[in-house]
Amino acid sequence: MKHSMQKVYYARLNRMQICSAYKDIRNQTLKKFFYRVLYPLTRPFYLISLILNTIMACLVAIIISQLERKGNLAHYVGKFWSLLNIFLSGTRLTIKGKEKINKNLTYIVMSNHQSLFDVWALIGKIPLQLRWLVKSEIRKMPIFGYTLERIGHVYIDRKNRKGVSISLEAASRKIKKGTSVIIFPEGTRSEDGHLLKFRMGGATIALKSGIPILPVTVNGSRFVLPKNTLALMPGKIEIVVGDVIDPSGYDENHKYELMEKIRSAIEKNLDLEYGKLT
Numbered sequence: 001m002k003h004s005m006q007k008v009y010y011a012r013l014n015r016m017q018i019c020s021a022y023k024d025i026r027n028q029t030l031k032k033f034f035y036r037v038l039y040p041l042t043r044p045f046y047l048i049s050l051i052l053n054t055i056m057a058c059l060v061a062i063i064i065s066q067l068e069r070k071g072n073l074a075h076y077v078g079k080f081w082s083l084l085n086i087f088l089s090g091t092r093l094t095i096k097g098k099e100k101i102n103k104n105l106t107y108i109v110m111s112n113h114q115s116l117f118d119v120w121a122l123i124g125k126i127p128l129q130l131r132w133l134v135k136s137e138i139r140k141m142p143i144f145g146y147t148l149e150r151i152g153h154v155y156i157d158r159k160n161r162k163g164v165s166i167s168l169e170a171a172s173r174k175i176k177k178g179t180s181v182i183i184f185p186e187g188t189r190s191e192d193g194h195l196l197k198f199r200m201g202g203a204t205i206a207l208k209s210g211i212p213i214l215p216v217t218v219n220g221s222r223f224v225l226p227k228n229t230l231a232l233m234p235g236k237i238e239i240v241v242g243d244v245i246d247p248s249g250y251d252e253n254h255k256y257e258l259m260e261k262i263r264s265a266i267e268k269n270l271d272l273e274y275g276k277l278t
Contacts, residue, residue: 039090039233039234043232046088046089047230050085050088053081053084053085054081055143057077057080057081057147058143058144058146059143061074061077061147061150061151062147065151070152070179071131071151071152072129074151075129075130075151078123078151079123082119082121082124083120083124085120086121086124086237089232089234090234091117091224091234091236091237092236092237093124093236093237093238093239094236094237094238094239095125095126095238095240096238096239096240096241098125098127098241100241100242101126101127101214103128106175106178106180107128107211107212107244108181108183108205108206108211108212108214109122109126109130109181109182109183109213109214110182110183110184110202110213110215110216110262110266111182111183111184111215111266112184112186112190112217112266112270113184113186113187113188113189113190113218114189114190114193114218114222115189115221115222115224115225115226115227116189116225117221117224118184118218118221119132121218121237122182122218125239126182126216126239129179129180130180130181130182131151131154131171131180132148132153132154132183133153133154133156133171133181133183133201134153134154134155135155135156136155136156136157152179154171156168156201168201168204168205168208171205172208175205175209175211180214185198185199185201185259185262185263186198186199187199189222189227191226191227191228192222192272193222193272194272195263195270198263200255200256200259202259202262203250203256203259203262204255206247206258207247207250207251207252207255207258210247210248211247212245213244213245213262214241214242214244214245215241215242215243215245215262216239216240216241216242217239217240217242217267217269217270218238218239218240219238219240219270219271219272219274219275220235220237220275221237221275223276223277224237224275233277235275235277236274237275238271238274242265242266242268242269245262245265
């Protein structure tokens with residue numbers, strides 16, 4: 001009798017395992033079908049939507065910037081535009097460590113850079129008045145380039161050493177007036193998510209202004225929109241806010257040590273597997 005019951009038990013267990021394996025295979029097949037077949041069909045519609053809502057957001061921001069020249073109100077247009085396009089892409093966005101940010105203070109925000117979505121993610125979730133150091137080539141983009149200038153973002157010509165110096169000075173002045181600045185110290189997007197060599201511009205601004213540095217890590221964005229591709233995929237992006245770094249203990253002779261501390265703070269929260277599509 002006991003032996004018979006064991007046979008029944010193991011038979012049921014096997015059926016349950018088979019059913020579970022079948023469900024896993026079915027779910028994986030449906031997921032692959034969605035990511036590889038269905039979602040790519042939506043990309044043209046997303047691109048059209050992006051173009052239209054960008055034009056609308058730019059026009060609204062330009063009008064508002066005529067009324068409020070600091071760009072603070074227009075910044076909220078950019079925040080709404082950023083969150084809207086992340087939502088429309090089907091991407092989930094979260095932030096950790098938000099409590100470390102004092103909304104009444106000004107920061108130099110430094111972040112890693114994996115995707116164009118990093119910009120939207122940071123504008124959308126960091127509760128500060130933010131301006132960017134933007135490469136000068138973007139200024140040539142119709143409407144968009146002018147809008148960024150009206151809001152108060154700082155263009156930087158990386159090919160011209162004198163131009164870089166002037167841009168860093170402009171960023172320092174903006175910070176001293178109470179506006180936080182975001183910098184990607186890598187200068188370009190990383191394809192594999194590993195940190196690239198950091199440029200010294202951020203450390204220079206921090207030493208000149210004495211403003212605290214807020215290290216931020218973005219995870220998952222490279223799976224949503226990889227570098228040099230339009231292969232947009234719905235995914236998840238995580239922003240992790242690190243501990244604030246005070247630059248007052250450093251001087252020009254120790255700016256490399258300061259930048260290494262910033263790099264370590266960003267790398268500490270880097271998760272190369274976060275948001276990976278399976």
